[in-house]
Amino acid sequence: MKEFDPNFAHTVYFWLKNPDSQEDRKAFETSLGKFLENSDFAKTKFIGAPPRASRDVVDGSFTYSLIVTFESAEAQKSYQDEAPHKLFINESENLWSKVIVYDSTSI
Amino acid sequence: MKEFDPNFAHTVYFWLKNPDSQEDRKAFETSLGKFLENSDFAKTKFIGAPPRASRDVVDGSFTYSLIVTFESAEAQKSYQDEAPHKLFINESENLWSKVIVYDSTSI
Numbered sequence: 001m002k003e004f005d006p007n008f009a010h011t012v013y014f015w016l017k018n019p020d021s022q023e024d025r026k027a028f029e030t031s032l033g034k035f036l037e038n039s040d041f042a043k044t045k046f047i048g049a050p051p052r053a054s055r056d057v058v059d060g061s062f063t064y065s066l067i068v069t070f071e072s073a074e075a076q077k078s079y080q081d082e083a084p085h086k087l088f089i090n091e092s093e094n095l096w097s098k099v100i101v102y103d104s105t106s107i
Numbered sequence: 108m109k110e111f112d113p114n115f116a117h118t119v120y121f122w123l124k125n126p127d128s129q130e131d132r133k134a135f136e137t138s139l140g141k142f143l144e145n146s147d148f149a150k151t152k153f154i155g156a157p158p159r160a161s162r163d164v165v166d167g168s169f170t171y172s173l174i175v176t177f178e179s180a181e182a183q184k185s186y187q188d189e190a191p192h193k194l195f196i197n198e199s200e201n202l203w204s205k206v207i208v209y210d211s212t213s214i
Contacts, residue, residue, distance in 0.1 A: 006153065007156070008171070009155055009173070009174055010154050011118055011172075011209075013209060029214065039195055046113065046116050046176070046211070046213065047213065047214050048116055048211025048212055048213055048214060049211060049212060049214050050209075050210065050211065050212075051115070051180055051211070051212045055187075055208075055210075057206070057208055058209065058210050059207055059209055060209075060210065061209065062209065064214070065116070065118075065209060065211040067116055067118070067174060067211075068151065069153070073158055080111055080162075099164070100166055101162075101165045101166065102118075102120060102157075102166055102167075102169065102172060103157065103158055103162075103165050103167065104153070104155025104156060104158070104172040104174075104185045105155055105156060105157075105158045106153060106154065106155050106159065107136065107154050107155060107156050107171070
């Protein structure tokens, strides 16, 4: 098995206000993609959405997920303060009704 | 920025019944580590815990996080059915009080 061993993982689940609006989805995806493209600190990125077929034990109610990993907690802190991050929040916060964020350091 | 582009990400947050018990933590970490070591399907893995310093917007109440990625939704399904997965659940489900699972396909 390939190891995936960053020091810090930041995962975010977004619930859009209008998950069926193609316009809102495109605006969100464009804004998030631009942010990650311009980040100096994110080591790896993953943007996802719930699969069509899900299982009972799984929370498939979110609209988008984001997994970003970092070399260190310090790099994650720098990412939080980056101008592209602030721009993404300004551009897109009106699109979502709920966000859940989990931060993890590798054990 | 390095791309991290699996097709499927499976993230799990575990709340242990006794997060301060070193014995329970060791049992959980050993069981989870053994499972991932023996999985034929997980492409990459990350086992984490909340960082000491957290931010207001972050849910830092969980005890352990797991991020596993797969080549495909089919590989993830195979992983769910693997003997090492079932053994992990049998060994460890008495240790946790709550689990949240999110599945995502890459957009």
